[in-house]
Amino acid sequence: MKTYTVVLVSMSGVRVYDTQLLELGLTLPGFVERSQVIASLPSLGLLTLAAHTPPHWQVLYRELDAWSEPDIDEIFSHRPDLVAFSALTPRINETYALAARFRQAGIPVAIGGLHVSALPEEALLHADAVVQGEGERIWERLLQDVENGCLKGLYSSLRDQQYRFHLTESKIPRYELLDISKYNRLTIQTTRGCPLHCSFCAASRTISAYKKKPVPLVRRELEAIFSIWDRPFIELADDNTFVDKTWSKELLRMFGEYRMKWFTETDISVAYDEELLELLARSNCAQVLIGFETAQLQGLRGLDRSNWKYRQFDHYLKAIERIQSYGISVNGCFILGFDTDTPETFAETEQFIAASQLSEVQITLLTPFPGTDLYATLHQQNRLLQDHFWEKCTLFDVNFVPKNFTVEELEQAFRQLMTRVYSADNVRQRKRMFKQILRKNLSL
Helix, strand or coil, rough: CCCCCEEEECCCCECCCHHHHCCCCCCCCCCHHHHHCCCCCCCCHHHHHHHHHCCCEEEEEEECCCCCCHHHHHHHHHCEEEEEEEEHHHHHHHEEEEEEEHCCCCCCCCEEEEEHCCCHHCCCCCCCEEEECCCCCHHHHHHHHHHCCCCEEEEEECCCCHHCCHHCCCCCCHHHHHCCCHHCCEEEEEEEEECCCEEECCCCCCCCCCEECCCCHHHHHHHHHHHHHHCCCCHHHCCCCCCCHHHHHHHHHHCCCCCEEEEEEECCCHHHHHHHHHHHHHHCEEEEEEHHHHHCHHHCCCCCCCCCCHHHHHHHHHHHHHHHHHEEEEEEEECCCCCCCCCHHHHHHHHHHHHHHCCCEEEEEECCCCCCHHHHHHHHHHEEECCCCCHHCCCCCCEEEECCCCCHHHHHHHHHHHHCCCCCCHHHHHHHHHHHHHHHHHHC
């Protein structure tokens, strides 16, 4: 049988566009990693597609973060039969430009990911094939079409039921394609999607409805990671891991069998289940990231379709205290720039962070990603600064007209809050407070 070569290319780094914020970040110990490259993990999506690739296809995995011409020449040197990109919104224009170079050389290009799933017609102007939604079932069909010289353009699990994927059919991502020395953590996906449907979040439904992977299949993936890394740090590539508490407890009991530390995203409902918290602690969960979104109650009204977060607001402080009392760090996420926000919101956010004793904090700017309810609303209101502002979808750049600020005022208020939240004294204070919580927990 004839052999073929596919190069899987992850456009892995996301950079801050605001140069003043970038320069500011270089002086802030809690922000320096965010000021240069954000989200430098390997592409779990591409590693998963590699696992679904037929054996007569050679798979090469590449990351183009701070790439140079020799990196592109190296890809050309393999004479690939297909180059497949995965890219986030802020790097999609760069991806389109690189795609053009390969296509001009006669090499077919496929693109997948959240951005092209939201805007497949745009992506089809720049690629021979666009994967919309889940790619596992699509991938082998797409490769067959490459072999037969008949790529069809759009391959969509959102529009074609035959391509919808069940996590019971999951294969182990091909972690062995990675140079493990480049990473301080690896990813596993245990759930896909999120049922909360927050207005600003594309991940909750652009790819898939909420679903869970059977725990025995998660164990297989863990074993694969342990085969190449003795004491790994695992980041779950989930949007909201612990929605189903019964399934979650089964997962945590399994995690507890392994010597590892790990991190995931969840919501504050974990604080309401003592057994779940105990299992989290026993399984060496290092941190949970929770989207509190805002320190003001009115900002949560209508944020998700059922107003669930709005109803939780009064429990925020107690929930943080309870989770951290189990020795689990909470990374609290706050978004600035909602229509309910005023200059006072920034002061209240700073006060809330201090009062909550959060061990870590992430503050970002409201960002209308394509495919979200927020994007549709701001587009309808003619409040987007540009039609194609993709490079500014970094979570740290303003790309729409705020309601109660000018663009410059919102940028300045955000920079000032960053300066205070990530000051050396405040970073040390948060670490010191969490160490006190740990010592108190150990003495009980």
